[in-house]
Amino acid sequence: NNYFKIAVLPGDGIGPEIISESIKILDVIAEAFQYKFEFDYGLIGAEAIFKTGNPLPDETLKICKESDAVLFGAIGDPAFDNNPEAKVRPEQGLLKLRKELGLFANIRPLKTYASLIEKSPLKREIVEGADIQIFRELVSGIYFGEKFTDPEGAYAYDICKYSREDILPIAHMAFQEAQKRSKKLTLIDKANVLDTSRLWRKICQEIASEYPDVQLDYMFVDNAAMQLILNPKQFDVILTENMFGDIISDEASVIGGSIGLLPSASVGESNALFEPIHGSYPQAKGKGIANPIASILSVAMMLDHLHLHAAANKLRQSVEHAIENKYVTIDLNSKQYYSTSEVGSFIADHI
Amino acid sequence: NNYFKIAVLPGDGIGPEIISESIKILDVIAEAFQYKFEFDYGLIGAEAIFKTGNPLPDETLKICKESDAVLFGAIGDPAFDNNPEAKVRPEQGLLKLRKELGLFANIRPLKTYASLIEKSPLKREIVEGADIQIFRELVSGIYFGEKFTDPEGAYAYDICKYSREDILPIAHMAFQEAQKRSKKLTLIDKANVLDTSRLWRKICQEIASEYPDVQLDYMFVDNAAMQLILNPKQFDVILTENMFGDIISDEASVIGGSIGLLPSASVGESNALFEPIHGSYPQAKGKGIANPIASILSVAMMLDHLHLHAAANKLRQSVEHAIENKYVTIDLNSKQYYSTSEVGSFIADHI
Numbered sequence: 001n002n003y004f005k006i007a008v009l010p011g012d013g014i015g016p017e018i019i020s021e022s023i024k025i026l027d028v029i030a031e032a033f034q035y036k037f038e039f040d041y042g043l044i045g046a047e048a049i050f051k052t053g054n055p056l057p058d059e060t061l062k063i064c065k066e067s068d069a070v071l072f073g074a075i076g077d078p079a080f081d082n083n084p085e086a087k088v089r090p091e092q093g094l095l096k097l098r099k100e101l102g103l104f105a106n107i108r109p110l111k112t113y114a115s116l117i118e119k120s121p122l123k124r125e126i127v128e129g130a131d132i133q134i135f136r137e138l139v140s141g142i143y144f145g146e147k148f149t150d151p152e153g154a155y156a157y158d159i160c161k162y163s164r165e166d167i168l169p170i171a172h173m174a175f176q177e178a179q180k181r182s183k184k185l186t187l188i189d190k191a192n193v194l195d196t197s198r199l200w201r202k203i204c205q206e207i208a209s210e211y212p213d214v215q216l217d218y219m220f221v222d223n224a225a226m227q228l229i230l231n232p233k234q235f236d237v238i239l240t241e242n243m244f245g246d247i248i249s250d251e252a253s254v255i256g257g258s259i260g261l262l263p264s265a266s267v268g269e270s271n272a273l274f275e276p277i278h279g280s281y282p283q284a285k286g287k288g289i290a291n292p293i294a295s296i297l298s299v300a301m302m303l304d305h306l307h308l309h310a311a312a313n314k315l316r317q318s319v320e321h322a323i324e325n326k327y328v329t330i331d332l333n334s335k336q337y338y339s340t341s342e343v344g345s346f347i348a349d350h351i
Numbered sequence: 352n353n354y355f356k357i358a359v360l361p362g363d364g365i366g367p368e369i370i371s372e373s374i375k376i377l378d379v380i381a382e383a384f385q386y387k388f389e390f391d392y393g394l395i396g397a398e399a400i401f402k403t404g405n406p407l408p409d410e411t412l413k414i415c416k417e418s419d420a421v422l423f424g425a426i427g428d429p430a431f432d433n434n435p436e437a438k439v440r441p442e443q444g445l446l447k448l449r450k451e452l453g454l455f456a457n458i459r460p461l462k463t464y465a466s467l468i469e470k471s472p473l474k475r476e477i478v479e480g481a482d483i484q485i486f487r488e489l490v491s492g493i494y495f496g497e498k499f500t501d502p503e504g505a506y507a508y509d510i511c512k513y514s515r516e517d518i519l520p521i522a523h524m525a526f527q528e529a530q531k532r533s534k535k536l537t538l539i540d541k542a543n544v545l546d547t548s549r550l551w552r553k554i555c556q557e558i559a560s561e562y563p564d565v566q567l568d569y570m571f572v573d574n575a576a577m578q579l580i581l582n583p584k585q586f587d588v589i590l591t592e593n594m595f596g597d598i599i600s601d602e603a604s605v606i607g608g609s610i611g612l613l614p615s616a617s618v619g620e621s622n623a624l625f626e627p628i629h630g631s632y633p634q635a636k637g638k639g640i641a642n643p644i645a646s647i648l649s650v651a652m653m654l655d656h657l658h659l660h661a662a663a664n665k666l667r668q669s670v671e672h673a674i675e676n677k678y679v680t681i682d683l684n685s686k687q688y689y690s691t692s693e694v695g696s697f698i699a700d701h702i
């Protein structure tokens with residue numbers, strides 16, 4: 001199969017700028033490898049609210065469901081963040097999309113680049129060689145449990161709920177990945193306080209016997225937040241629930257010193273979505289300074305997902321070539337830097 | 352008033368070792384300043400479970416309620432952590448104590464020590480001079496909401512609930528502290544997802560007008576987990592809910608490179624408890640290597656709380672003298688170090 005339908009959701013802030021570099025890359029790859037990508041664009045987030053009143057229009061959802069993969073930019077707009085009364089929010093678009101597509105596993109590979117290690121806020125000896133893969137559960141927990149705000153504003157609640165079925169698929173996925181790597185899996189939870197965390201521990205303990213070669217460790221989330229900074233190299237594969245994963249994976253993104261390089265994949269039974277870890281970065285919008293590499297490396301993850309491994313590897317090589325030759329945006333080198341589209345073109349030209 | 356009733360709860364792991372250094376200090380202070388401290392010891396945590404079956408015996412609660420202040424060691428035992436079926440847990444003792452005493456605000460001052468900055472996993476220029484005060488809500492949220500595990504183990508839930516009354520007192524406290532410091536308050540929440548977070552934002556926005564000199568900022572918890580490492584000096588006073596505070600404050604404790612130095616106070620209407628940030632550190636138990644300074648600085652916070660400011664300042668000076676003269680435990684200097692009780696005695700001798 002050489003024909004793929006890609007749903008493209010540029011979203012808010014710098015989303016459109018980085019996504020157009022990813023499309024540039026995919027056009028070059030299509031030609032080089034004789035693939036055909038059909039791009040179906042959809043509205044999502046603040047942009048969708050402004051144009052349609054709905055952060056996830058039906059049309060967007062339809063495009064995504066029919067796609068072989070979704071390429072996602074970024075979401076979020078400060079106009080909504082500072083207004084606790086807003087009835088519709090950009091983020092609802094992404095959350096609903098994750099749920100509707102059943103994207104239960106958010107996968108974030110964290111690598112360090114030798115030539116960029118100096119950019120890390122952490123000392124070289126702490127981070128050099130750190131290589132972590134985070135599996136965050138993405139469609140349950142406190143994000144999707146019942147929520148309520150009393151109309152008088154006297155109280156509010158959010159329910160964190162997990163069932164065995166919510167936990168099993170991603171737990172198996174993390175164990176399997178650990179088998180392919182250094183055979184070490186760390187479950188991050190708060191089992192000394194939360195019933196849901198104890199359920200996670202119990203289920204992981206149960207299935208551990210199916211993966212006798214994997215060493216399963218547990219760590220409380222507060223301790224993990226320390227250990228990730230004190231000694232990130234102790235981690236290999238991390239498994240955690242939705243809310244803890246949101247916090248821990250953003251925290252861990254500082255390790256390599258280059259958040260603008262980090263991609264992610266969100267996968268389910270029949271759909272998958274690829275997006276950079278960084279957000280919509282509204283301050284940079286339209287300035288041509290956004291780093292397109294996180295989105296471009298998300299494209300590489302997408303190519304792997306579509307079993308186009310040769311193209312994925314070629315793309316990764318071209319990205320590394322750009323980084324080694326310091327052909328990068330201002331976030332990675334404030335002395336000599338290139339624009340978003342210059343970096344995208346440089347990478348495209350070297351495929 | 353020169354007479355104070357202090358409830359002393361050594362607890363688990365290294366708790367008893369560090370607490371005996373704090374008592375040594377209080378004995379010296381009593382003599383130097385002509386105070387009288389009555390020490391009433393109570394069982395709590397794993398130790399209490401082993402001896403009484405109850406992580407917080409009634410007698411312990413009674414001692415604490417009648418005290419002018421509670422001096423607390425540490426809690427937790429790995430025997431319980433790895434057993435998701437355990438019906439009683441050490442941590443329940445501390446959680447119940449916080450609730451029963453109404454200790455709604457957990458206050459953690461984070462300072463860096465010039466002579467220890469090299470111990471930080473972060474680069475000198477990132478952390479030097481960082482000075483943060485965290486206010487964590489301590490008796491509500493997901494810690495104390497209804498929890499449930501289905502007897503078949505098919506699902507579990509934990510409810511995060513906040514009412515206006517839960518939020519107001521600690522919010523006012525944080526604003527007031529910001530007024531005394533650099534007039535900058537950051538509320539950390541997840542208002543783009545959680546109803547409870549939006550309630551926090553709304554209430555903080557409402558009362559902000561009573562503190563016109565304080566600049567109130569909001570930050571999502573995932574971003575905050577990054578920003579604390581990328582640029583900790585951007586923070587002054589931080590306010591946050593219980594679960595986020597647990598994670599963020601442990602994460603922030605790595606900044607200065609010396610977790611063994613960090614004290615905390617948990618205060619309510621009529622009671623207050625003082626404990627080090629570090630936990631029970633079971634691997635170090637009985638080895639005489641635990642750093643007693645976090646507990647000793649918790650004593651300094653306790654003295655301030657009892658309005659014994661002269662003694663508190665003298666004690667802090669003596670601690671700084673020990674640190675500057677490298678009279679410290681192995682965690683702070685692996686080349687030349689002293690035992691827990693040697694460090695305690697050195698500090699006591701210099702008061």
Ligand SMILES: CC(C)[C@H](C(=O)O)[C@@H](O)C(=O)O
Pocket residue numbers: 075076091094095246543544573
């Ligand atoms: C935008 C927001 C709802 C989202 C989340 O919290 O999941 C983001 O932080 C992420 O991690 O993808």
Ligand SMILES: CC(C)[C@H](C(=O)O)[C@@H](O)C(=O)O
Pocket residue numbers: 192193222426427442445446597
């Ligand atoms: C021991 C545990 C229940 C406790 C908490 O989570 O509050 C601890 O981590 C703390 O921060 O004091």
